Amino acid sequence: MSASSPQPFMVSFTEMATTLHEVHQAHAHMIKTGLIRNTFAASRLIAFADTNSTDPTTLTYAHSVFTRVSKPNSYVWNTIIRAYTNSSSPVLALLVFHQMLHGPVFPDKFTFPFVLKACSYLHWIKKGQQIHTHIVKVGLGSDVFIQNTLIHLYASAGFIECAHNLLNRMFERNVISWNAILSALADQGLMEQALSLFEEMPEKNVESWNFMISGYVSLGLIQEARSLFDVMPLRDVVSWNAMLTGYAHVSCFDEVLAVFEDMQNAKVKPNSYTLVNVLSACANVGAMNQGEWIYSFINKNDIKIDGFLATALVDMYAKCGNIDKALEVFNNTLKKDISTWNSMIAGLSIHGYGEDALRVFSEMLAEGYSANEITFVSVLSACSRAGLLDEGYSVFYLMVHVHGIKPCIEHYCCVVDLLGRAGLLEEAEEFITAMELKDAPAVWVSLLNACRIHENVKMAEHVAMWLFKLNPQDSSGYVQLSNIYVSIGRWNDAREVRKMMKAQKVTKEPGWSMIEVDGIVHEFLAGDGLHSQAD
Template identity: 35%
Template sequence: MESKTSTKLANLLQSCIDKKAHLAGKLLHAHILRTGLFFIDTFLSNRLLEFYSKCGNMNSSRRVFDKMPRKDIYSWNAILGAYCKANKLEDAHAVFVQMPERNTVSWNTLISALARSGFEKNALNAYYEMNWEGFMPTHFTLASVFSACGALVDVECGRGCHGIAIKIGLDKNMYVGNALLCMYTKCRLMGDAIKAFEDIPEPNEVSFTAMMGGLAETDEVEEALKMFMLMHRSRICIDSVSLSAVLGVCAREGCGESGLHDQCDRFSCNVHGQQVHGLTLKLGFERDLHLSNSMLDMYAKNGDMESSEMIFANMPDVSVVSWNVMIAGYGQRYQSQKAIEYLQRMQYSGFKPDEVTNINMLAACVKSGDIETGRKIFDSMSCPSLSSWNAILSGYFQDGNHKEAIKLFREMQFRHVQPDRTTFAIILSSCAGMGLLEGGKQVHAASQRASSHMDIYVASGLIGMYSKCGNTEMAKLIFDRMTELDTVCWNSMMAGFSLNSLDKEAFIFFEEMRKKGIYPTQFSYATVLSCCAKLSSLSQGRQVHGQIEKDGYINDVFVGSALIDMYSKCGYVDGARQFFDMMSCKNTVTWNEMIYGYAQNGRGDEAVRLYEDMIKSGQRPDGITFVAVLTACSHSGLVDEGIEIFNSMQLEHGVEPLLDHYTCIIDSLGRAGRFCEAEALLDKMPYKDDPIIWEVLLSSCRVHANVSLARRAAEELFRLDPHNSASYVLLANIYASLGRWDDARAVRELMSDKQVIKNPGYSWTEHKNGMQAFMVDDNLRMVDDEVEAVDAGTSCLNR
């Protein structure tokens, strides 16, 4: 009779468990206590434990467990499972330790809870202890362990468990196979992931979704899309999770991060996303909020905000995520006002902005150059995240406000916010921008305290900072101490040498980089070509050109522009033009380099013709274009052409004339002896207090023996730049050429009184062993910079 009653009560309790009927279950509990069955029927007691656990009532579960006179292994596993389900891991661990005996279920429950709650290392330690106690892992064990290995990117442990799975015959299990596949994708080992995928007898939607996500994360977007197509063809059930995953792939396929692609590019990027959108409607998932947010994100990242707007307007329900996606999308397209509009609408609709909203708004303002609004948003945050600090610091850096960036970094330290590699890289760039060596040293010390100074990203920033502040020795020391170096570090060191006129050292460094098997990038080639140009070493430049062709960078616009500059500065302007004509893709920089190449080599007519070709091609000239073509006009005596181009700058092309443009025109007029026009332009131009203008004019006065204007120009220079020897020497030479020796002596005496020293000039020559530099001293002897007191002629012959 008791057995029938127990069975009936157990069935009623099971019904309460299934329906989570808390009140009915409590009534049954009271009845069981009255009948006395609780103290004699362990099965019923275990059912009560399970019931309270299912209803989330841990206190009652624990009371039932503590009052049970006879506890079996199921009772201990039930209370352990209840604590794990409630995420009370300390209590769970205490129960686990007290268990008189454990079975595989006990270990699986604990390992699964630890892995699920972010305690992956503890989960692996528990797994090792389980093995040591002789328990065989099950498919549940291995799935949890693979999950922990993936989160920790612990490939060694993952491979070891993979071997065990094969050994005990669980490698073909669907649950284990999917977990193994996810582990390899999280470790970015796509070759192993593909092999694991192929080993699953019948892959399901989880298998395909994991593969799509892994391929997308490793930028194999086309392969990820092919995986979705295979899933579709294989008639695998496509759910909202799969669709959301493939929309994430389509978002990566787009090139909308810059927000600058044209209508044709946008259509191309959206094709696959639109197809998935159509499939979503066909399968009836259009009301799924998570999927709709993925759709919004896909269109926004592809730069198609019109489609995002349409989807957003037709969504039956929206969430904070929906608003955040729209704000981020407009931020990517540099439309901070639209982002602000969506923020206001979000608040008006009753949604409270979260941290992601603030970060997206901040990023939108920074990208749009609206630093003032960005700072207001930042200041309104009660506790800005590290991402927010980095965003506003980046904004000040991009805006060129290095002083404010450094000030904000100091405040960040006072607030005890721990900087990361991005923070250090930004602030080191600001220190470099200001030439602030002492500040850079302090940031270096802070990076050492944070143990970030050996990070490649930070090291590259340190090398750049020390180089730009003129301390190449320290930059080289940091480089030499690095245990791991990437191309960026090599490039930073090369650029540092070049920046400090150590072009020979930069070229040697480039050769060493190649010997060590580091593949040069576009930046590497542009830097070394700049060094060849500054050294006027055509032979070395040609060698680099050959290597560029071999490495496949010949069609790169950045490298191509550097090649044109190198050939032009080495005097081989026809070679530069030949390469220019061969280039399939040209930008403004490319045109500028070629025009400037003609200007440097005194071929003004060809420079002007090329400038006209540039206008006809539809390429828009910028300020540098006009400096190049005006320089060409000045050097070739094309005064009227230069004036015509100068006058067209603002009227036809919307480019405001700056100091360099005025300098070119003053130089052009001065060379032609048209001093009245030059003085008229001087009197109305906005750059009267710049010494460059007066120096150019003084040089022209010497050629045409215009003493009165030369005197005015020299007096302005004495006022603006009293320690520059050029103005004194030029004026003295003008007086001397006219036989006015007393005036020339007076200028020399003035130079002596002000302790102005004329620096010696340098020349160099190229020979089979490299470049040789010479200094011309006052006795007109040429002195080798490496071997003193060697006659120039003998030096060249010996080499």
């Protein structure tokens, strides 16, 4: 077989390759057999970069192959431009495009959509306008795919009128053309304009509805999103996920579970994004039965547990009280990320397993993961809950002086709590006064709580007065001081504190809780007698 005739097996092997190593093997064979001189065969090596454009090494390799193709055709040029467009460096797509302009192969109708997308990603509207002018000069201004990309470029840059004018001049406008403007309006939060356009559209597909729903969700307008969702003629998994995300973001976790139940009844198969949202809701309301069902679903459908999904499972089991199951999921997860480690450490902390939390933290560092601010909040909290004073000091030092992380209010609160639980109230106050954030009420609330634990009324009064000065409308100082007085029988003083609250018009948010009974989540407010099963 001649080198000009690509060998089907080798080309097929290249297309099926999943790693750069496999592509290198195919490349070596092509060089050995002379197949590399075939433009189409060489283009398959470059095409691998298009599906792996997030990997800089793959892109570098693809470009090296591209530069060695003696006579690249338009397909080869377009393949490398598309790979760069979808990479983290879309500016390189424009550089290759400018090389192409010098011939002998010139840009065609397939080139320009990729280049215009690169301009959109870079927010280079002027460059996009220049390319638009070139498109008109070469007679491609009426191509529907190029027009749709131009509409999206102008709309995403805020040039809505330009985009609309292009739409109105199109001879073959389709739903994609309308969606190009609709998606840009929704992304920019211009929902009144988006709704007006949506109602004007002669044809809508499920994507059109999803743009609107996601736009409302991103602004926290959940009721508006739900109103559209309820009248959609057809829903896909993206539609359901948008509603799940919306309810999760406003902490309506019971609604997340209700929507998920409706999704199951509609026979729509959830994806990993769905499951993460629902597991988060289960964690927040303590619905372990439903969380268990999701875990069974994941295993039954051979869904890979890693990253966000592993984190959500660990978090759900830990918050629902089954720390052993959380550890089982964690230990069985081969591909962990920093969030997975953080969730496991936080779960152990919540359950009072301070030494185990420190052990997991040490394993994380030993495996080469970089701890972040969230990691140290969980580790410091674990030390505080377990009374590990020396270890807590060491962790705080490690965070500041080794990892170079500037403490935030949560870290300071953990250290104050650590000292307070150990009965070192004076040291805790000295620590606060030396802080950059000493005027943050949260650290003083932590110290006040320590005063309550150790029944140090004198310091409690001092700390409470400081809190009243910092934030007169914060109820926590009043309530804790009142409770301290009640605990030692100083009823008159407790009443005076309550009077101060009333005079300052300070209100305390009622406590609430949720419980799962027979798969149904019930919500209660403190002192609420309205629940159907309340005595």
